[in-house]
Amino acid sequence: MKFDKHGILEMTKVNYDPIRPKAANPIKIQDVSLRDGHQSLFATRGRTEDMIPIAKLLDDIGFYSLEVWGGATFDVMHRYLNEDPWERIKTLKNYITKTPLSMLLRGQNVVGYRNYADDVVEAFVQRASDNGIDIFRVFDALNDFRNFQTVIKMIKKNNKHFQGTICYSLTEPRMGGKTYNLDYYLEKAKQLEELGADTICIKDMAGLIAPYDAYNLVKALKEQTDIPIHLHTHFTSGMADLTLLKAIEAGVDIIDTCMAPYAYRTSHPAVEPLVISFLGTNRDSGLDIKKLAEIDKEMEKTIPKYKHFLDDTKNAIIDTNVILHQTPGGMLSNLVNQLRQMDALDKLDEVFETLPKVRKQLGQVPLVTPTSQIVGIQTVNNVLFDKDGEEYTNITEQVKDLCFGLYGKTTLPIDKEVQKKALKGYPRGETPITKRPGDLLKPELPNIKKEFKGLAKNIDDEILCALYPVTGRRFLNWKYGHEDIPEDVKSKTLDDVKNEQELVRKALSGELTTKKNKPDNARAFDVYVDGEYFNVEVADPNARQTGFSFKKKEEISVENETGNLIAPIPGMIIEFKKKIGNEVKAGDTVLVLEAMKMFNNLGAPCDGVIKNIIRKAGDSVAKGDVICQIEPKE
Ligand code: CO
Numbered sequence: 152m153k154f155d156k157h158g159i160l161e162m163t164k165v166n167y168d169p170i171r172p173k174a175a176n177p178i179k180i181q182d183v184s185l186r187d188g189h190q191s192l193f194a195t196r197g198r199t200e201d202m203i204p205i206a207k208l209l210d211d212i213g214f215y216s217l218e219v220w221g222g223a224t225f226d227v228m229h230r231y232l233n234e235d236p237w238e239r240i241k242t243l244k245n246y247i248t249k250t251p252l253s254m255l256l257r258g259q260n261v262v263g264y265r266n267y268a269d270d271v272v273e274a275f276v277q278r279a280s281d282n283g284i285d286i287f288r289v290f291d292a293l294n295d296f297r298n299f300q301t302v303i304k305m306i307k308k309n310n311k312h313f314q315g316t317i318c319y320s321l322t323e324p325r326m327g328g329k330t331y332n333l334d335y336y337l338e339k340a341k342q343l344e345e346l347g348a349d350t351i352c353i354k355d356m357a358g359l360i361a362p363y364d365a366y367n368l369v370k371a372l373k374e375q376t377d378i379p380i381h382l383h384t385h386f387t388s389g390m391a392d393l394t395l396l397k398a399i400e401a402g403v404d405i406i407d408t409c410m411a412p413y414a415y416r417t418s419h420p421a422v423e424p425l426v427i428s429f430l431g432t433n434r435d436s437g438l439d440i441k442k443l444a445e446i447d448k449e450m451e452k453t454i455p456k457y458k459h460f461l462d463d464t465k466n467a468i469i470d471t472n473v474i475l476h477q478t479p480g481g482m483l484s485n486l487v488n489q490l491r492q493m494d495a496l497d498k499l500d501e502v503f504e505t506l507p508k509v510r511k512q513l514g515q516v517p518l519v520t521p522t523s524q525i526v527g528i529q530t531v532n533n534v535l536f537d538k539d540g541e542e543y544t545n546i547t548e549q550v551k552d553l554c555f556g557l558y559g560k561t562t563l564p565i566d567k568e569v570q571k572k573a574l575k576g577y578p579r580g581e582t583p584i585t586k587r588p589g590d591l592l593k594p595e596l597p598n599i600k601k602e603f604k605g606l607a608k609n610i611d612d613e614i615l616c617a618l619y620p621v622t623g624r625r626f627l628n629w630k631y632g633h634e635d636i637p638e639d640v641k642s643k644t645l646d647d648v649k650n651e652q653e654l655v656r657k658a659l660s661g662e663l664t665t666k667k668n669k670p671d672n673a674r675a676f677d678v679y680v681d682g683e684y685f686n687v688e689v690a691d692p693n694a695r696q697t698g699f700s701f702k703k704k705e706e707i708s709v710e711n712e713t714g715n716l717i718a719p720i721p722g723m724i725i726e727f728k729k730k731i732g733n734e735v736k737a738g739d740t741v742l743v744l745e746a747m748k749m750f751n752n753l754g755a756p757c758d759g760v761i762k763n764i765i766r767k768a769g770d771s772v773a774k775g776d777v778i779c780q781i782e783p784k785e
Contacts, residue, residue: 171430171431171435171437173437174429174432174433174434174435174436174437175433176433176434177434177435177436177437178399178403178404178405178425178429178434178435178436179405179406180214180215180405180406180407180408180422180425180436180438181214181215181216181217181218181253181381181405181406181407181408182209182212182214182216182217182218182407182408182409182410182422183217183218183383183407183408183409183419184209184409184410184413184450185197185202185209185217185218185219186218186219186220186221186222186224186254186255187218187222187255187383187407187409187418187419188409188410188413188414188418188419189457190222190223190224191385191416191417191418191419192413192416192417192418192457192460192461193457193461194227194460194484194488195222195223195224195226195227196227196231196232196457196460197457198232198234198456198642199234199238199239199242199243200642201453201456202239202243203242203246204449204452205410205446205449205450206243206246206247207246207247208442208445208446208449209247209250209410209446210246210247210248210249210250211249211442212250212438212439212442212443212446213250213437213438213439214250214438215250215251215405216250216251216252216253216285216286217247217250217252217253218252218253218254218255218288218407219239219240219243219247219252219253219254220236220239220252220253220254220255220279220284221254221255221256221257221262221284221288222254222255222257222262222520223262223520224236224239224262225262225618226262226263226619226622229615229619229622229623229626230619230622230626231640232640232642233626233629233636233640233641235611235615235626236615237278237282237611237615240252240279240282240283240284241282241283243283244282244283251285251312252283252284252285252286253284253285253286253288253314254279254284254286254287254288255288255290256276256279256287256288256289256290256302257289257290257291257292257520257521258289258290258291258298258299258302259272259291259298259299259302259588259589260291260292260298260521261275261618262275262618263618263619264520264521264524264549265521265549265552265558266298266557266558266559266588266589266592267592267595267617267618268589268592268593268594268595268596269301269589269592269594270594270595270596271595271596271614271617271618272301272302272305272589273301273304273305274596274610274613274614274617275614275618276305276306276309277305277309278610278611278614280305280306280309280311282611284311285311285312286311286312286314287302287306287311287312287313287314288314288352288354288383289303289306289313289314289315289316290316290317290318290352291318291559292318292516292517292519292520292521292522292523292558293516293517293522293558293559293560293561293562294317294318294339294517294562295558295559295560296315296339296342296346297559297560297587297588297589298559298587298589299315299346300587300589301589303346303347307347312349312350313346313347313348313349314348314349314350314351314352314381315343315344315346315348315350315351315352316351316352316353316354316383317336317339317340317343317351317352317353317354318354318356318517318519319331319336319353319354319355319356319357319359319360319384319517320359320477320516320517320518320519320562321359321477322477322515324361324474324475325361325364326360326361326364326367326368330515330562330563331517331562333367333368333371336353336368336372337371337372337375340372340375340376341375341376343378344376344378348378349378349379350378350379350380350381350404350405351372351376351378351379351380351381352380352381352383353365353368353369353372353380353381353382353383353384354383354519355382355383355384355385355394356383356385356479356518356523357385357387357388357473357477357478357482357518358384358385358386358387358388358389358390358391358417358473359388359473359474359477360382360384360390360394361390361394362390362393362394362396362397362398363397365384365394365395365397365398365401365403366397366398367401368401369382369398369401369402369403370401370402373401373402379404379405380402380403380404380405381403381404381406381407382394382395382398382403382405382406382407383406383407384407384419384420385417385418385419385479386414386415386416386417386418386419386420386468386469387416387417387469387470387473387479387483388469388470388471388473388474389468389469389471391419391420392420392424392425395408395420395425396428399429399434406425407419408420408421408422408425409421409422410422410423410443410446410447410450411423412447412450412451412454413450416461416462416468416469417470417483417484422438422443423440423443423444426438426440426443427440452645453645455645455649455652456643456645456648462484462487470483472503476503476506476507477507477518478503478506478518478523478527479518479519479520479523482518482520482523482524482527485524485527486499486527486531489528489531489720489721489746490502490531492720492721492773492774493535493720493721493774494774495535498531498534498535501534502527502530502531502534505530505533505534506526506527506530509529509530509533510526511563511566512565512566512569513525513526513529513550513561513565513566513569514553514561514562514563514564514565515561515562515563516553516561516562517562521549521558522553522558524549525547525549525550528547528549528746529543529546529547529550532544532545532546532547532751533545535719536719542569543569543572543573545751546572546573547750547751548743548750548751548752549750550573551573551574551577553565554569554570554573554574554577554583555573555574555577555579555580555583555584556583556584556588557579557584557588557591558588559587559588560585565583570583579591595617596613596617599613599616599617599620600613602616603616603624603627606624606627606628606631606633607627608631612627615627621723621725621726621745621768621769622723622769624769625769713756713757713783714756714757714759714762714780714781714782714783715756715777715780715781716741716742716753716755716756716777716778716779716780716781717756717775717776717778718744718753718772718774718775718776718778719753719774720744720746720751720774721746721772721773721774722744722745722746722751722771722772723744723745723769723770723771723772724742724743724744724745724766724767724769724770724772724778725742725743725744725745725750725768726742726743726768727741727742727764727768727779728740728741728742728743728752729741729742729755729761730761730764731761731762731763731764732760732761733760733761734759734760735755735758735759735760735761735781736755736758737754737755737756737757737758738755739754740752740753740754741753741754741755741761741778741779741781742778742779744772753778755781756781757783757784758783758784759781759782759783759784760781760782761779761780761781761782762779762780762781762782763779763780764778764779765777765778765779765780766778766779
């Protein structure tokens with residue numbers, strides 16, 4: 152059998168033996184279950200303890216590499232899981248001794264959401280190398296490769312693998328048009344070759360790349376360069392398996408897949424069907440399907456801990472709209488979660504309608520972390536807060552930074568009026584820069600060392616604090632026993648999960664006694680059931696009677712007295728700009744609130760004096776929470 156239309160796939164010999172003759176040009180496969188897989192499906196909540204049982208099994212498969220770190224893992228681990236991100240690499244390295252470990256690095260953004268100074272970037276890459284990362288997949292959200300400069304220097308110094316990455320982006324349903332066309336990608340690949348890339352990755356974070364576009368792009372890249380080409384695509388729109396098939400026919404060298412339990416939806420194609428699809432051809436991966444099935448079985452065991460993170464509002468596991476609004480999976484789940492918490496899920500369609508306009512105004516940037524969050528949250532702000540025809544009434548600090556050039560060069564110029572409005576009173580100056588952002592940033596580590604003296608015990612702690620000062624400090628306080636570890640960041644056993652589900656089931660089916668009179672010792676808990684929010688009041692477990700009352704969120708009213716500064720969106724307080732006793736004018740920034748990783752300045756609701764500060768920096772607040780009170784001026 153020969154598919155000579157493309158001259159690629161030849162059946163060598165039908166052989167179903169797990170140990171079969173080596174294919175002439177086997178497709179190399181990177182498994183990304185332990186990074187992008189759970190990041191895409193389970194909000195990055197995968198815990199190291201659940202990775203350990205499969206780590207050695209994965210190592211025995213013969214994958215090209217295993218992507219296990221970087222991206223959102225660093226943030227989520229110390230913020231929500233009470234886990235030291237550095238420990239994960241070291242632990243996995245103990246079990247994975249044969250297969251190279253790979254990480255996703257956001258260039259000068261490292262694993263954060265802004266550009267950091269060169270000293271932070273250098274220290275991070277050095278420690279990631281020391282701790283066990285072999286392959287660095289480096290990308291920049293703007294495809295501005297000046298942001299790779301420092302990272303490349305350090306990767307090469309450590310003799311590690313530099314994978315230069317091009318973020319795949321579109322402005323229309325297929326590759327082409329004025330901006331993101333074949334020439335754009337070929338030119339970017341040429342730049343990466345000049346920078347000394349060991350491999351080149353096309354990173355299609357939103358699952359936008361159509362099968363024939365992948366074919367043409369890979370074919371053109373293979374003709375232009377001898378550097379191996381690696382394709383990373385998500386299943387989100389439903390095209391990914393077809394896309395990988397065509398990319399393999401075009402000669403792509405390496406692909407990314409997940410183990411079946413972590414595959415599909417906004418994640419990646421599963422490896423198992425691909426192994427069979429290419430069995431006996433000259434691109435046969437050579438992987439053992441029986442061994443893969445054993446890993447699947449092992450992974451399914453811990454799925455009950457994570458399943459509730461799946462967006463189950465629809466039956467379809469694909470999202471056709473992705474092709475229309477070009478939103479990566481991670482951004483999609485962020486937007487849905489954020490709007491849900493703000494009781495504004497009905498605004499989702501409006502957000503998607505507004506998004507292309509905001510994106511164009513902000514320089515038609517690719518949508519990938521952090522630009523996806525920057526464009527996403529600004530769109531949410533515009534939809535929720537703009538009125539009377541005035542645009543950009545609430546501009547996030549990150550949009551201001553983008554307008555200043557602090558992220559690098561945008562694909563197209565930023566809308567002049569938006570830029571002017573964003574930079575009005577901007578502390579670094581009102582004229583945007585054109586040089587490499589890193590050149591502007593002064594070393595950050597000396598200050599961090601001073602600020603976290605006594606708390607941070609080593610360079611890894613210090614880097615954590617440099618990247619995440621607020622949540623990093625909170626984590627180190629947990630780590631070194633200075634503060635009690637909150638229940639919601641502790642790990643749960645499968646039994647805990649079973650008991651919770653049983654309780655929820657009983658509550659929903661009315662099997663629990665509902666009492667009209669609330670017991671005195673009732674305590675309130677927030678519970679999400681099937682995407683719906685309930686405020687559950689549970690009596691003290693030692694009490695003889697147990698009462699449950701369900702109250703839908705809409706019924707919970709917020710008392711809004713004049714002078715109360717209320718959180719307009721859920722988030723975490725980063726810092727207060729004012730103290731008790733300070734005089735403020737209406738609109739003066741009182742505090743900075745982080746929502747969806749973006750900073751929002753919250754202004755005073757009226758003229759007056761700060762009377763009372765109720766919540767402190769580091770606190771998480773819900774929409775409607777009173778943060779501080781201002782004595783209004785008569
Ligand atoms: Co991805």
